[in-house]
Amino acid sequence: MKAVCWTGINEVSVEDVPEPGLLNRRDAIVKIIASATCGSDLHLIDGYVPTMMAGDILGHEFLGEIVEVGPDVRDRRVGERVVVCSIIGCGGCHYCRQEMYSLCDNSNPNPGFLETLIGHATAGIFAYSHALGGYAGSHAEYVRVPFVDVNAFPVPEGVSDSNAVFASDAVPTGWMGADIAGVGPGDVVAVWGCGGVGQMAMLAAKLMGAERVIGIDRFPERLAMTEKRIGAETIDYEKTDLLGTLKEMTGGRGPDVCIEAVGMEGHGTGAQYAFDRTKQALRLQTDRGLPLRQAIHACRKGGTVSVMGVYLGFVDKFPMGAVMNKGLTLRSGQQHGQRYIPMLLDRMAKGEIDAAHLETHPMGLDDGPRGYEMFKRKEDGCVRAVFYPDR
């Protein structure tokens, strides 16, 4: 079958690979209908995640049809159209039982690297390097899904493929960003990054009753999309003094909740950004953190900063003084998607959530390298390229 593979730093190619088979009794094989590119893939492709190996199949945000199930699968059936959570839970460990699936004890078969780097191993993630399990990804015709009863969710009829595919990652990640920050009626919420996750965090904040939602980015087409599709206000940080504008917009208080949906390769302006970029390029810091620092600086006293962008290692000049003296609450985590996906699919069926507009560039698997190039460079207004193996 065809698969989009990582073949080296900034190199992606389409390869012919063997079809996957069942490896465990609770596995299923899913025939891919749609598989989306995600901003977090770019950290892998750029070589900032050190445990990628040439030949790894990419892709973790996907929708498909179950074509084979293992003997111990109880709930899922062949023929179901399912969305699969990008983060793998086992369903049986302490964390999964507490609905903190991304902290699963058992779904990462390669826990050694993370135990050394961050103290503990977290859940396995499809196609997210060998440190996170080394699972083959979904930019292929078929993928193997472990613990399928825990990780796959039937998509209601009437919810389109282009909408449902984002219930795998962007929608639940955005939702969780607002949920763990405790967004409620009357809140002012600022979101750094108007990509898929950022827009979905804004939509979630609105649905949770936030009174004002402000999106921050620098790409005019993403800002326009955020205003039109989400109904949020926006700030172009290249055109205005971001921190001053946020204060002005919030009567000097600052946003009640700041959601960071950017991650370790965030962009910015000025000397601090140039310094961060240089240090990261020289591997003196693993992660650039300008948007995170801005979020902490902007947040109102006693407010909450919710970090949904992906960080891997260390951020320099972390403003602990602001966190401590302003009494901020810092929340974070990879998404506990399984906790939210059934509710989000219901909302999609009712028309409350529509993420289909994020799919700006649907294409076939053969176009994988071009899709990633467009996505990375934001060419032609690309927000997400989505691969459809049957096209």
Added chain:
Amino acid sequence: MTSVIKSVAAASAGLAAAAIGRRLLSRRATPNPAEWYALTIECAPEVLTGPDRPGELARLVEEHDVRFSEAPGGRGTEVAVRTSEGAPRERLRAVKQLIETGEVLRVEGQTEGHRTLVGRTVLPGAKRLMRRGIR
């Protein structure tokens, strides 16, 4: 090819940095390295000490010092194995998986793209390191 070498180099550099970091930390902060490797299994102690316990656990107990104690707050059973080796840790984790999920998760044997010569040479050792951790 150069980028493949670069990526392998990046992977090795990452692992090496982690190893050095750990070495430094362990020298400075813990003069006596921990002798026991401990984890918590979501089950009552009897499941792990009774006659129906998994065969792998019974073998581990024969070969190593293993101790069991009830975790606080109803969080199952703490199990510790006295070892400085990677393999017994991996076996204890497999026991935990078996009890909590009914199976031991595999990724070996899954499909993958073309591995380069460098990749094929480095991968088995790197995977073992990532499975067992740096000792």
